[in-house]
Amino acid sequence: MDLFWQILVSGGMLGSLYALVGLGFVLIYRSTRVVNFSQGEMLMLGAILALYFYQDLKLPYGLAFVGSCVTVGLLGAFLERVAFRPLQRAPVITLILATVAVGQMIRSAVRIVRGSEVSHFPPLFPTTPFTVGGVTLTALTVGTVILSIFLVGALVLFIRYTRIGRGMEAAAQNRDAATLSGVSINQTFLLTWAVSSALAAAAGILIAPLIVITPDMGIIGLKGFIGAILGGFLTIPGAIAGCFLLGIIENLAGYYISGAMKDVVSFGLLLLILIACPQGLFGRQEARRA
Amino acid sequence: MLELNGVRSSYGRIQVLHDVSLSVPEGKIVCLLGANGAGKTTTVRTIVGLHRSTKNDIKFLGKPIGATAPHKIVTLGIAMVPERRDVFPDMTVADNLTMGAYSVKNRSQVREDMERVHNLFPVLAERKSAYAGTLSGGQQQMVAIGRALMSRPKLLLLDEPTLGLAPLLVRQIFEALKRLHSEGITILLIDQNARQALALADYAYVLENGRVVIEGDSGFLHSNPDVRRAYLGAI
Amino acid sequence: MKFKLASASIALYAGFVLIALAAPAVLPAYPLFVFSLAVVNIIAVLGVNVTMGYAGQISLGHAGFAAIGAYTTALLMAHGDWAFWTALPAGGLLAGVFGYLLGLPALRLGPLYVSMVTFGFGFVVVLILQNWYELANGPNGMAVAPPQLFGNDLTPHQFHYFVVVVAVALFVVTRNLINSRVGRAFVALRESEVAARAMGVNVAATKTLAFGLGAAYAGIAGGLFAGLTQFINPDSFVFGVSISYVTMAILGGSGFFAGPIVGGLTLTVLPELLRGAAEYKELLTGFVLLMLLIFLPRGLVGLLWDRFSVRPDVIREVKSIKTDAIDKSVRPDSSRELLRVTDVSLSFGGLAALKNVSLEVNEGEIVSIIGPNGAGKTSLFNTISGLYSPNKGAIEVAGQPVMGYRAHQRARMGISRTFQNLELFQDMTALDNVLVGAHGQITNSPIESAFRLPGERRREAEQRSRALELLEFVGLLHYAEERAGSLSFGHQRLLEIARALASRPKLLMLDEPAAGLNSTEVGALADIIRLVRTRYGASVLLIAHTMNLVMALSDRVIVLHHGVKIADGTPASIQKDAAVIDAYLGEVSNA
Incomplete structure (x- = not known):
């Protein structure tokens, strides 16, 4: 039984990180109807930049964290401006492929700059395990969960209570009506790409000490997408719940089936969900206009 | 004009x-x-x-x-009420109205205008925390008009x-x-x-x-x- | 003109095949290997072109299909003692089956999810291969025995010939398919799914076929790759490979027949010339893809096509057509009932669009449906044609209940229609648009089309001349080979009518055919609608706002208001009906 709780807790921790990157997918999808295949690369870039700031430039952790998020956020905004905005009226397929191309460029550029070397992010919090009610935890995992939940919460509050956040939400729900209310769609989209790229970077930095940093680590970002699909892609709470669920399912699968098959299970789950109930477990059908 | x-x-x-x-x-x-x-x-x-x-x-x-x-x-x-009751379906009635005042900086003016819209369409005051997408067609239309009025x-x-x-x-x-x-x-x-x-x-x-x-x-x-x-x- | 264009392109293809066949004689070993590899890639890209270029279904997992083809071939040879020649088609087939299965979720999902599903598939395939140690050696990959013929190993020269022959065969089959009802259905799907359904195209079967076929080509390419390199490992089939296939397809020209050749060749040979490391190739691929999407979405072949293509001249072809021929097979009996709608109700999320609507249309009758905006007219059409399913009620055509049938089946039962907002297949020629309308009339199977069996040719020719006749009927014969999207608005409306007539409908439903037409065009339209009845024996159900047209044409007028039928009678009686006038001009407020 303790083992079950153990799996549940570490799954939840994974889930909180998935939620962070998953929300980035959801934000972009809701306003531009595009799934951003470069989201995983933003995550990878976030981790690598933070490592560079922290280890090579010897910046304090907090500064490295914020600096990396801001840099990646700016890159997201830049890409929106030069690559995605010109394609705003293009078919969805074209836009999806554009994000694929951008992802590939980032990935290979990183490989050119620093090779395929594997690096480790030094843990910020101690990794000495302690036990609470039969469940083994480390300060690192607890700290990571708290930070990512804090970031998810901050984003939700930002959208809910700030004027700019409301504008983003309005533009996502009804582009014309938002424009007529005075929301600039172009600015909103720019901001959306920036925010979701920064979120991915944050997720990358937080997840980095738990895994290794490679140019291909972006694949883990797609787990955020799967989690969001699992919960229901169109609502923010549904997506968050789905990401937590995915983290738990993966950990269960990793333990009871095999570690290597973890990813197979999550993509298998994606196929299953898409076939059986594409609106997600906690989501609802996209409103259709007659 | x-x-x-x-x-x-x-x-x-x-x-x-x-x-x-x-x-x-x-x-x-x-x-x-x-x-x-x-x-x-x-x-x-x-x-x-x-x-x-x-x-x-x-x-x-x-x-x-x-x-x-x-x-x-x-x-x-200039404010426009688009055709087909164009509301923000997943926002509350109150939030829909507030969106209409997106360009208004003065908070007391927003409160005042909200009052006026509620006065014009009392049903919107009753249902201010309902999601706009769940309202009837007529009420959605009132939301859309109300939202347009919020920009004075x-x-x-x-x-x-x-x-x-x-x-x-x-x-x-x-x-x-x-x-x-x-x-x-x-x-x-x-x-x-x-x-x-x-x-x-x-x-x-x-x-x-x-x-x-x-x-x-x-x-x-x-x-x-x-x-x-x-x-x-x-x- | 036509002769010149056709012979020019034939000369180009023949030239390319000759160069490919001459290559072993001139090229040293490594360049020849690159050439063979380019042809293998061209085959995989041909698969991408079928799935994405023609049928418009995004696929980010073609490398996964290639992996299935390659590993199936290799495993059957290594552990099953199969010969390369039998293992290769088996690999292609298995990849095709996977493609077919992966096409199933695409039936209900948009490009967004399909992109993720295909991506996930490709990813999982590589992951499984990396962990499959027992037979496939995991990440270390496996050696593939050289293909043998009569007990001797094939030389690279011989294998190159084989690859070229396979490529030519697949291109011929693809060309046949693309020019047949199957290919037209692919493109129709890409251009407008809803219109494809209404024209009798089985969308489910067509989509899965497009995925299956595209995957099978990639599978064959994978098998050939195994035979060519004689070593495969999971790294040869990672996501980046899928992207380069897509990039090749788009660089060449997505949806253009020569696209895969141009794209596959360029993007296989160019990086070799640059001699860069793998990372630089990937960076280049990504950059090229992005630039293409922004600046050249139609690709190189598309660019040339838009510049230099010459429309073939079809006018001579139709001299023999008797344009005043009356279709004797359908002779309307105006006392017989054709359509009966009984108590149909339809609502969207609690909002009622139709409330207990009942109506009948007799054979050869022209009935108009009028009513203010939002009265439910188009909803009624969508319900009859099977795009919407009503909450209750029954619909019969010629005495047969149609409720249990889907839209494409109803089209084949004699219900045809046009669309209010024009749902033409924009990027197809006018003639091909009409031929899609005849989709249900042509019974050729994909196999018959792929190999152009004699019956297939005859049936295609029959429908082609009938399609030209229909174009002549609406006065668009001169535009037969023009892109539908390039026609004027009025002509597009007429083309939709010709397309709808191609299915030999018993009931033709026209949704606001006069909207946006000027008065001369409306006059011509009225003549055409009248002729539809006398020449083709179809009943017409007409939604229109141009009242002159309604009043002049209709045997009967039905008025809908708020989803309720409020009047049904002769044009004269409708114009005097107080309820109708109120509905239109609005009740005078008493308040």
Whole structure:
């Protein structure tokens, strides 16, 4: 039984990180109807930049964290401006492929700059395990969960209570009506790409000490997408719940089936969900206009 | 107040507005009539810049607005109620209304205007925490009108505000428009309900295939057989 | 003109094949290997072109299909003692089956989810291969025995010939398919799914076929790759490979027949010339893809096509057509009922669009449906044609209940229609648009089309001349080879009518055919609608706002208001009906 709780807790921790990157997918999808295949690369870039700031430039952790998020956020905004905005009226397929191309460029550029070397992010919090009610935890995992939940919460509050956040939400729900209310769609989209790229970077930095940093680590970002699909892609709470669920399912699968098959299970789950109930477990059908 | 001078507009290669000229004098209600596909919606979408026109000689309060970005239009004092009860479905009624005041910095003004909208449509006060997408068609229309009012417009454009509504609600909406007019808001109204629109309006234009074919005082048009012809054909 | 264009392109293809066949004689070993590899890539890209270029279904997992083809071939040879020649088609087939299965979710999902599903598939395939140690050696990959013929190993020269022959065969089959009803259905799907359904195209079967076929080509390419390199490992089939296939397809020209050749060749040979490291190739691929999407979405072949293509001249072809021929097979009996709608109600999320609507249309009758905006007219059409399913009620055509049938089946039962907002297949020629309308009339199977069996040719020719006749009927014969999207608005409306007539409908439903037409065009339209009845024996159900047209044409007029039928009678009686006048001009407010 303790083992079950153990799996549940570490799954939840994974889930909180998935939620962070998953929300980035959801934000972009809701306003531009595009799934951003470069989201995983933003995550990878976030981790690598933070490592560079922290280890090579010897910046304090907090500064490295914020600096990396801001840099990646700016890159997201830049890409929106030069690559995605010109394609705003293009078919969805074209836009999806554009994000694929951008992802590939980032990935290979990183490989050119620093090779395929594997690096480790030094843990910020101690990794000495302690036990609470039969469940083994480390300060690192607890700290990571708290930070990512804090970031998810901050984003939700930002959208809910700030004027700019409301504008983003309005533009996502009804582009014309938002424009007529005075929301600039172009600015909103720019901001959306920036925010979701920064979120991915944050997720990358937080997840980095738990895994290794490679140019291909972006694949883990797609787990955020799967989690969001699992919960229901169109609502923010549904997506968050789905990401937590995915983290738990993966950990269960990793333990009871095999570690290597973890990813197979999550993509298998994606196929299953898409076939059986594409609106997600906690989501609802996209409103259709007659 | 608003003047269109030979506006042309097209979708791709298909021209839908051919030299439309019309004017909305301050303090008046002007209505735009015509059958489906005549170009009424394109006309108002062109005015607010949601549709880019090929020739956009549009003046508001004497200043050209043809090249103004669509999200700036509202700050000039023009608010539009789009067709089909265009609300933010996953926001509450109150949030929908607040969105209408997006460009308003003054918080007490927003509170005051919210009061006025609630006064105009009391049902919106009752249902202020309901999600707009769950409201009935008539209530959604009230939300859309209320949202437009939150920017304190000088000119209100309404695109078929009574489309598909039951007669009782139609009457309620028209009552509200009358009241807004008496408070000094200038109105450009698109409606299929020609008789009722003419009863309310001071002046009317009839569009056919993207051209203004008839215009005149509403009293004159009310008895004009051509208007009926435009809708029902020659008898 | 036509002769010139056709012979020019044939000369180009023949030239390319000659160069490919001459290559072993001139090229040293490594360049020859690159050339063979380019041809293998061209085959995979041909698969991408079928799935994405023609049928418009995004696929980010073609490398996964290639992996299935390659590993199936290799495993059957290594552990099953199969010969390369039998293992290769088996690999292609298995990849095709996977493609077919992966196409199933695409039936209900948009490009967004399909992109993710295909991506996930490709990813999982590589992951499984990396962990499959027992047979496939995990990440270390496996050696593939050289293909043998009569007990001798094939030389690289011989294998190159084989690859070229396979490529030519697949291109011929693809060309046949693309020019047949199957290919037209692919493109129709890409251009407008809803219109494809209404024209009798079985969308489910067509989509899965497009995925299956595209995957099978990639599978064959994978098998050939195994035979060519004689070593495969999971790294040869990673996501980046799928992207380069897509990039090749788009660089060449997505949806153009020569696209895969141009794209596959360029993007295989160019990086070799640059001699860069793998990372630089990937960076280049990504950059090229992005630039293409923004600046050249139609690709190189598309660019040339738009510049230089010459429309073939079909006018001579139709001299023999008797344009005033009357279709004797359908002779309307105006006393017989054709359509009966009983108590149909339809609502969207609580909002009622139709309330207990009942109506009948007799054979050869022209019935108009009028009513203010939002009255439910188009909803009624969508319900009859099977795009919407009503909450209750029954619909019969010629005495047969149609409720249990889907839209494409109803089209084949004699219900045809046009669309209010024009749902033409924009990027197809006018003639091909009409031929899609005849989709249900042509019974050729994909196999018959792929190999152009004699019956297939005859049936295609029959429908082609009938399609030309229909174009002549609406006065568009001169535009037969023009892109539908390039026609004027009025002509597009007429083309939709010709397309709808191609299915030999018993009931033709026209949704606002006069909207946006000028008065001369409306006059011509009225003549055409009248002729539809006398020449083709179809009943017409017409939604229109141009009242002159309604009053002049209709035997009967039905008025809908708020989803309720409020009047049904002769045009004259409708114009005097107080309820109708109120509905249109609005009740005068008493308040």
